[in-house]
Amino acid sequence: MEQVKVILADNEIPRQWYNILPDMPTPMHPPLHPGTGKPVEPQDLAAVFPMNLIEQEVSTQSWIDIPEAVLEKYLLWRPTPLCRARNFEKLLDAPVKIYYKNEGVSAPGSHKPNTAIPQAYYNKVFGIRRISTETGAGQWGSALSMACRMFGLQCRVFMVRISYDQKPYRRMMMSTWGAECIPSPSDFTRAGRRILSDDPESPGSLGIAISEAIEDAVGDENARYSLGSVLNHVLLHQTIIGLEAHRQFEKIGEYPDVVMGCAGGGSNFAGLSLPFVRDKIHGREVSIIAAEPASCPTLTRGPFAYDFGDTAMTTPLLPMYTLGHGFIPASIHAGGLRYHGMAPIVSHLVKEGIVQAQAYDQIETFTAGLKWAQSEGFIPAPETNHVIAAVVREAELARQEGKEKVILFNWSGHGIIDLPAYDAFLSGKLTQHALTDEEIREALKSIEGYPKP
Amino acid sequence: MEQVKVILADNEIPRQWYNILPDMPTPMHPPLHPGTGKPVEPQDLAAVFPMNLIEQEVSTQSWIDIPEAVLEKYLLWRPTPLCRARNFEKLLDAPVKIYYKNEGVSAPGSHKPNTAIPQAYYNKVFGIRRISTETGAGQWGSALSMACRMFGLQCRVFMVRISYDQKPYRRMMMSTWGAECIPSPSDFTRAGRRILSDDPESPGSLGIAISEAIEDAVGDENARYSLGSVLNHVLLHQTIIGLEAHRQFEKIGEYPDVVMGCAGGGSNFAGLSLPFVRDKIHGREVSIIAAEPASCPTLTRGPFAYDFGDTAMTTPLLPMYTLGHGFIPASIHAGGLRYHGMAPIVSHLVKEGIVQAQAYDQIETFTAGLKWAQSEGFIPAPETNHVIAAVVREAELARQEGKEKVILFNWSGHGIIDLPAYDAFLSGKLTQHALTDEEIREALKSIEGYPKP
Numbered sequence: 086m087e088q089v090k091v092i093l094a095d096n097e098i099p100r101q102w103y104n105i106l107p108d109m110p111t112p113m114h115p116p117l118h119p120g121t122g123k124p125v126e127p128q129d130l131a132a133v134f135p136m137n138l139i140e141q142e143v144s145t146q147s148w149i150d151i152p153e154a155v156l157e158k159y160l161l162w163r164p165t166p167l168c169r170a171r172n173f174e175k176l177l178d179a180p181v182k183i184y185y186k187n188e189g190v191s192a193p194g195s196h197k198p199n200t201a202i203p204q205a206y207y208n209k210v211f212g213i214r215r216i217s218t219e220t221g222a223g224q225w226g227s228a229l230s231m232a233c234r235m236f237g238l239q240c241r242v243f244m245v246r247i248s249y250d251q252k253p254y255r256r257m258m259m260s261t262w263g264a265e266c267i268p269s270p271s272d273f274t275r276a277g278r279r280i281l282s283d284d285p286e287s288p289g290s291l292g293i294a295i296s297e298a299i300e301d302a303v304g305d306e307n308a309r310y311s312l313g314s315v316l317n318h319v320l321l322h323q324t325i326i327g328l329e330a331h332r333q334f335e336k337i338g339e340y341p342d343v344v345m346g347c348a349g350g351g352s353n354f355a356g357l358s359l360p361f362v363r364d365k366i367h368g369r370e371v372s373i374i375a376a377e378p379a380s381c382p383t384l385t386r387g388p389f390a391y392d393f394g395d396t397a398m399t400t401p402l403l404p405m406y407t408l409g410h411g412f413i414p415a416s417i418h419a420g421g422l423r424y425h426g427m428a429p430i431v432s433h434l435v436k437e438g439i440v441q442a443q444a445y446d447q448i449e450t451f452t453a454g455l456k457w458a459q460s461e462g463f464i465p466a467p468e469t470n471h472v473i474a475a476v477v478r479e480a481e482l483a484r485q486e487g488k489e490k491v492i493l494f495n496w497s498g499h500g501i502i503d504l505p506a507y508d509a510f511l512s513g514k515l516t517q518h519a520l521t522d523e524e525i526r527e528a529l530k531s532i533e534g535y536p537k538p
Numbered sequence: 539m540e541q542v543k544v545i546l547a548d549n550e551i552p553r554q555w556y557n558i559l560p561d562m563p564t565p566m567h568p569p570l571h572p573g574t575g576k577p578v579e580p581q582d583l584a585a586v587f588p589m590n591l592i593e594q595e596v597s598t599q600s601w602i603d604i605p606e607a608v609l610e611k612y613l614l615w616r617p618t619p620l621c622r623a624r625n626f627e628k629l630l631d632a633p634v635k636i637y638y639k640n641e642g643v644s645a646p647g648s649h650k651p652n653t654a655i656p657q658a659y660y661n662k663v664f665g666i667r668r669i670s671t672e673t674g675a676g677q678w679g680s681a682l683s684m685a686c687r688m689f690g691l692q693c694r695v696f697m698v699r700i701s702y703d704q705k706p707y708r709r710m711m712m713s714t715w716g717a718e719c720i721p722s723p724s725d726f727t728r729a730g731r732r733i734l735s736d737d738p739e740s741p742g743s744l745g746i747a748i749s750e751a752i753e754d755a756v757g758d759e760n761a762r763y764s765l766g767s768v769l770n771h772v773l774l775h776q777t778i779i780g781l782e783a784h785r786q787f788e789k790i791g792e793y794p795d796v797v798m799g800c801a802g803g804g805s806n807f808a809g810l811s812l813p814f815v816r817d818k819i820h821g822r823e824v825s826i827i828a829a830e831p832a833s834c835p836t837l838t839r840g841p842f843a844y845d846f847g848d849t850a851m852t853t854p855l856l857p858m859y860t861l862g863h864g865f866i867p868a869s870i871h872a873g874g875l876r877y878h879g880m881a882p883i884v885s886h887l888v889k890e891g892i893v894q895a896q897a898y899d900q901i902e903t904f905t906a907g908l909k910w911a912q913s914e915g916f917i918p919a920p921e922t923n924h925v926i927a928a929v930v931r932e933a934e935l936a937r938q939e940g941k942e943k944v945i946l947f948n949w950s951g952h953g954i955i956d957l958p959a960y961d962a963f964l965s966g967k968l969t970q971h972a973l974t975d976e977e978i979r980e981a982l983k984s985i986e987g988y989p990k991p
Contacts, residue, residue: 086606088548089613095541153539160542161625161915172614172688190643192915194954234912235625254707257957260964261911458714459687462614462645501647501954504710511713 089171091184091333093164098156099328101148102321105359105430108147108366113433114404114538117391122536125401132303133310135211138204141318149321151203158202158235162191163325167333168496172460179480180489184341185496186330186357189463193258195498196353197228197313200322204311205232215239215308217301219269219294222248222420223255224466224498225313230264240264243271243297246289248420254502269294276300276397290413291423292396299399314350315394315403315428323356330493331360341371341493343479347471348375348384348442349421351428357495359430362439375431375442376475378450380518381414383407383427384435384442386525391535392426404538405432411531415518417447418506419467425528445474446517451510453477454500458507466498467506542624544637544786546617551609552781554601555774558812558883561600561819566886567857567991570844575989578854585756586763588664591657594771602774604656611655611688615644616778620786621949625913632933633942637794638949639783639810642916646711648951649806650681650766653775657764658685668692668761670754672722672747675701675873676708677919677951678766683717696722696750699742701873707955722747729753729850743866744876745849752852767803768847768856768881776809783946784813794824794946796932800924801828801837801895802874804881810948812883815892828884828895829928831903833971834867836860836880837888837895839978844988845879857991858885864984868971870900871959872920878981898927899970904963906930907953911960919951920959 106113115124127139134142141149151159170183177183188196208216216233219242220226226242233240242264249256249268259266269289270277276296280287287293302310312319334340344361346354354375365371377384383406392407394400407426414423427435434440454470456477457463465473472494483490500507509515559566568577580592587595594602604612623636630636641649661669669686672695673679679695686693695717702709702721712719722742723730729749733740740746755763765772780797787793797814799807807828818824830837836859845860847853860879867876880888887893907923909930910916918926925947936943953960962968 086549086609086613090548092545092547094545095543096539156539157624158915160539161621168614171610192911192917198915231915235915253961254954254957257961258917258954261908261917261957261960263912455714458645459716462611462651462684462688464645464711464714501707501711504707504714507714508706508710 087171089169091167091337093329093332095160097332098159098164099325100156101150103324103328103360103363104144104147104149104321105362106317107145108363109433110366110437113429116401116403117536119393119398119402133299135208135213135309137207137211138318141321142316152206155203155206159325164329165190167330170461173457176456176460177477177480179484180487181480181483182491183476184491184493186326187496188326188353189496189499193224193227193231194501195224195228195466196323196326196356196495197225198232199325199356200313200319200352201228201232203322205229205236205238208309209236209238213238213307213309215241215305216311217241217298217308218311218313219243219291219298221245221291221423223252224421226266227255227258227262229311229313230259230262233264234262241301242266243269243294245269245291245294246287252502269297271297273297274300290396295395296397296399314352315426317430319352320355320359320428320430323352324359326356326495327358327360330357339491342490343372343374343492345374345376345472345475345492345494347422347468347497348377348427348431349424349468351431353495353497355428355431358440362434365439373440374475375440376471377442377444378417378419378422378471379444379446380417380520381408381423382444382520383425385444386520388529389432389436389538390532391538392532394426402535403429405429406435407532408525409528409531412528417518418503419450419471421468422471443475445471446519447515448517450474451507451515455507455510464500464507465496466500467503469497469500540624542622544620544790546782546785548613550785551612551617552778553609554603556777556781556813556816557597557600557602557774558815559770560598561816562886563819563890566882569854569856570989572846572851572855586752588661588666588762590660590664591771594774595769605659608656608659612778617782618643620783623914626910629909629913630930630933632937633940634933634936635944636929637944637946639779640949641779641806642949642952646677646680646684647954648677648681648919649776649779649809649948650678651685652778652809653766653772653805654681654685655688656775658682658689658691661762662689662691666691666760666762668694668758669764670694670751670761671764671766672696672744672751674698674744674876676705677874679719680708680711680715682764682766683712683715686717687715693717694754695719696724696747698722698744698747699740705955722750724750726750727753743849748848749850749852767805768879770883772805773808773812773881773883776805777812779809779948780811780813783810792944795943796825796827796945798827798829798925798928798945799948800875800921800950801830801880801884802877802921804884806948806950808881808884811893815887818892826893827928828893829924830895830897831870831872831875831924832897832899833870833973834861834876835897835973836878838897839973841982842885842889842991843985844991845985847879855988856882858882859888860985861978862981862984865981870971871956872903872924874921875924896928898924899972900968901970903927904960904968908960908963917953917960918949919953920956922950922953
């Protein structure tokens with residue numbers, strides 16, 4: 086009987102998050118105010134986020150203490166196990182050891198509560214009573230709902246109407262945790278009413294939902310807005326994943342040759358990989374690979390440019406790989422990866438050649454995910470299937486090279502609420518959505534004439 | 539920061555299951571052949587179950603080795619954490635420490651794979667190629683689907699048609715693991731065709747589905763039938779839960795005053811409690827409580843009698859608390875607790891006064907389950923809500939008595955696929971279903987004139 090799980094006791098949980106900013110080999114470009122073209126000042130964001138989170142966003146401290154109240158909630162499901170996928174290895178029959186960090190064990194079923202909990206906490210201590218946010222597929226909305234309930238905050242989630250109708254289980258999860266979940270566009274906001282007056286049957290979009298949530302937060306001095314990915318402080322909170330994995334590898338005296346994650350906004354990928362990026366910056370040899378959808382190939386086919394974080398152009402201009410804020414990705418099942426841009430931290434690392442990116446089409450990802458479910462048991466989220474496809478490709482490469490490799494990847498969440506996607510795959514109804522060059526040129530028109538980083 | 543999880547390393551997993559039969563203070567009554575009225579012989583069951591499982595069913599060995607191949611699969615999610623519910627304790631504000639065994643961390647989300655894995659394994663080594671079973675809500679069918687896939691067996695699940703239509707996610711889960719899921723009644727079997735010819739729109743019942751699965755297995759020499767609860771060998775496999783919990787309590791130098799589980803067929807309850815029942819039989823003071831639904835109050839209001847295990851009267855007569863095999867429980871959301879009888883082992887322990895039973899109505903259970911979800915995060919299955927309601931009552935008792943207590947209970951599964959039940963509860967649509975004495979007298983007519991134990 087071989088050990089397959091590397092576990093940490095409660096008292097071995099990391100007490101600090103890791104901030105990569107001071108370790109960056111070259112300085113990052115600052116976010117710009119879209120009106121003035123000047124770098125954004127913390128005060129510019131004060132109506133949107135509480136100041137303690139804004140301070141984290143721009144912090145240059147390498148290590149930031151995790152508050153006791155946050156640790157207490159983390160312990161409900163953390164430290165998460167580092168597991169060796171022996172059954173999947175046997176299936177692939179390649180010279181690889183595959184380890185994965187199981188982030189599906191949280192109550193909402195993904196890595197999202199790693200930042201939802203501290204965001205709710207910091208809003209609470211700053212005196213905020215209500216948080217407003219948007220959600221697409223619902224992973225983020227449900228994680229924030231749970232976190233708000235735990236800290237006694239009200240939570241309002243604007244959920245893209247088509248998802249609200251198609252994914253009722255996520256909405257029910259939010260209600261169970263006491264949040265108010267509103268299909269967007271709604272008549273709660275000017276932005277929503279404007280859309281509805283043009284098209285009462287609008288299916289909504291993430292862009293519209295973000296506009297509604299920001300407007301709702303900014304219009305109430307007791308409320309703030311919250312974002313589930315992309316920003317520095319969100320990635321900071323997610324480093325708990327990689328810091329745990331780092332300790333777990335120390336325990337077994339191993340170190341990964343390859344560290345992988347799927348990437349939409351970038352938070353689960355960065356959460357696992359940044360502590361290993363740190364090692365790489367300090368000279369250690371390790372490949373770090375982000376897997377994105379071929380239908381939304383931000384890192385592999387987009388330019389590094391200044392762009393808005395949202396479709397409605399209400400955020401600062403962020404320096405990132407982007408397909409343009411006007412780009413609407415195909416409706417693949419991996420809703421969490423349908424984002425036109427990418428976290429500035431991840432973008433900067435790709436630009437510097439520290440992180441590599443690969444794109445995978447939907448059929449390849451579900452083929453890999455089904456193999457996983459049938460060997461390891463756990464059914465992965467459609468997002469997670471992207472990194473599993475990357476693991477399959479990496480194993481194949483190791484076989485061809487005849488080279489033994491240790492792979493570590495982030496199993497970002499389970500797919501139980503996404504079972505209809507597997508049903509579609511099994512009945513041959515899934516489609517592929519690789520973009521043409523022409524479509525990408527068209528999409529990029531929305532950022533023509535913007536400042537260049 | 540206080541420790542809230544007690545974990546076991548992979549190499550601390552128990553290597554044997556615990557068989558309570560030799561420790562029973564009085565001998566159990568034997569199952570009877572319904573035709574002859576004589577005790578059933580192993581050979582009578584040979585067309586239904588593989589002989590190695592029949593041997594386990596009647597074994598008088600106290601400890602039975604867990605095969606290596608089973609341990610290897612158990613390690614995918616076991617040992618499960620023993621968690622202290624600090625947030626729920628704070629909410630209840632009573633002098634209790636509440637520990638729970640989290641069986642929701644398995645891939646299908648419940649304790650069911652603890653027996654699905656060994657059942658698939660023993661069928662495999664006996665040379666069986668296909669397993670047939672029935673499922674109501676789908677927890678059992680999905681666990682067996684996964685287990686069969688892992689050991690390369692075919693799996694056919696007859697799923698009660700109304701559940702098949704109402705719970706598509708469970709069906710999709712079974713397909714994802716490669717099983718064939720057939721709505722019952724079906725035209726695969728004589729039993730099914732007979733029902734369909736009378737009523738082409740029949741919604742089905744567990745009784746019909748069992749008849750179909752047994753007929754399907756018995757008619758194919760390469761196939762056998764499998765049951766997810768009630769029988770001795772099923773409870774045996776589930777003792778892994780309580781054996782782990784026992785070790786976990788040793789690690790922290792504590793011992794529970796009360797051990798609790800919800801009880802439908804009895805397997806999750808027995809799985810946690812039997813190792814503690816063993817201590818109790820050997821003189822240790824510990825209360826052991828089974829929580830059942832008020833709408834299906836087998837242990838609290840049924841007689842101890844001989845009855846069929848299924849509605850279609852195809853099984854041996856089992857000595858158990860029963861409401862009569864003709865009893866059809868109200869369609870509460872805790873589908874896993876809608877069983878007219880109770881495992882003979884659990885029934886015997888209740889009869890001997892070693893285990894106590896309590897009944898809870900649906901509203902009380904969801905009220906408790908919602909409190910749990912909003913404090914501890916994890917959303918419990920409707921079945922699990924019954925034991926959480928019992929914990930709430932026990933905590934209230936401790937407050938009234940001013941007595942400190944350590945409570946241990948089995949968190950048998952998560953409720954993510956049951957979110958529509960929470961939705962109904964939150965929108966005030968859940969009903970109560972306490973039975974009248976008259977209804978119980980009526981139900982018991984189906985066992986009038988049967989042999990008495």
